[in-house]
Amino acid sequence: METAMDDAPRTPAAPGPLASFARFVLLGGGVGLLSSGAVALLAERLPWALANALITIASTLLCTELHARFTFGSGRHAGWRQHWQSAGSAAAAYVVTCAAMFVLHLVQSSPGMLTEQIVYLSASGLAGLARFLLLRLYVFAAGRRTKAPRPTRAPALKTRFPVAAKVPAVAGAM
Template identity: 65%
Template sequence: MQRGLRTSTPEAPGAFASFVRFVILGGGVGLASSAGVALLAASLPFALANALVTVVSTILATELHARFTFAAGRRRGGRGLLRCGLRHHLQSAGTAAAAFAVTTLAMLVLYAFESAPSLVVEQTVYLSASALAGTGRFLALRLYVFATTGKRPSPVTLDLHRPPTRRELLTTAS
């Protein structure tokens, strides 16, 4: 690369495109996790299989979201297999833990009011809580974990010894 020249980096996708990617990638990892737990549970205790799959799937989902959902992986130089730093993985794990807490709380509240809910009621509550938690997780990842610090225009300073230009007037008025 020549001195003084910068390579352009792709812009992060818009909110709708990011949300669609989040649902597709997160859903894909979720389906793969379900299969992984079933396979591992055949030879390991279920709790251990679930814990292993949860850790691996959270790391995988964080990497996929960084690279494709929010395009954060494209803005950094490649650092081997994992492109996200420890901070991203810990924050993403925190959002996953919060989503788990929301769905668990929703189910506990359901069982507190209805000791034997029908399958339809149970799934409606669980899926509604999952949708709410997933939307919250998406917002946390987009607005906080993978937020970009875009360049802001420098503030316009006015020289009091000359009249401001039209551009300076329009910039300061907005």
């Protein structure tokens, strides 16, 4: 027996947390690697800070689309709300990595490149993990929530005498 639910369009099932995390690392990391090369190329023609800002904006937009479609399983493009929230989480991650580097340079006046890379990558990894959780549990969670079908009301009983069915019984009548 078919129901109306059988005709409803189905959205792809959301991947589990481990599959989402693997996709997040693969897609985000891939875009990150491409972005680092793009910043270097663009910085030959523009000031580095401007090149970095432009590539960061473009890569955040691209990653948000990829995460909406593939990482978190909505199968459709991200809306403005997701783009703004993703940009906010990317900005927060940027602040965390900058703060980590600032603290490192307060503690050690001239740390070696290896120490800088360890601190930067550690802060970036922690910020990335927090960003993944925020995106999965908040930004893209609405696409995974499905509403349970509402129970249908039983049709009202039709009587032969609809007016009589609405007249209240009076005690002691007749």
